[in-house]
Amino acid sequence: MPDSSGPLIGGLADGGQEQSQQLIQAAIDAALHSLPEGESTGVCTVCGEAIEAGRLELIPGASDCADCAQKASRPLPLSNSN
Ligand SMILES: [Zn+2]
Numbered sequence: 001m002p003d004s005s006g007p008l009i010g011g012l013a014d015g016g017q018e019q020s021q022q023l024i025q026a027a028i029d030a031a032l033h034s035l036p037e038g039e040s041t042g043v044c045t046v047c048g049e050a051i052e053a054g055r056l057e058l059i060p061g062a063s064d065c066a067d068c069a070q071k072a073s074r075p076l077p078l079s080n081s082n
Pocket residue numbers: 044045046047048049064065066067068069
């Protein structure tokens with residue numbers, strides 16, 4: 001008579017998933033804390049234009065407008081030397 005006690009897989013992945021969840025949370029926390037803090041003047045320090053209200057809601061301490069931030073984060077296209 002076969003002994004059907006079921007597969008014993010419990011305990012193999014013990015804690016592994018929980019640990020990666022903590023790593024993800026730590027990464028999120030680090031990203032949040034890397035954001036500029038404090039109050040923004042509401043004016044872009046790069047071009048002097050008013051920073052979008054929606055951007056200030058996302059990043060309260062934003063010191064540049066979305067346009068300038070995008071330009072700053074995106075590498076300038078290399079000028080082709082023809
Ligand atoms: Zn700007």
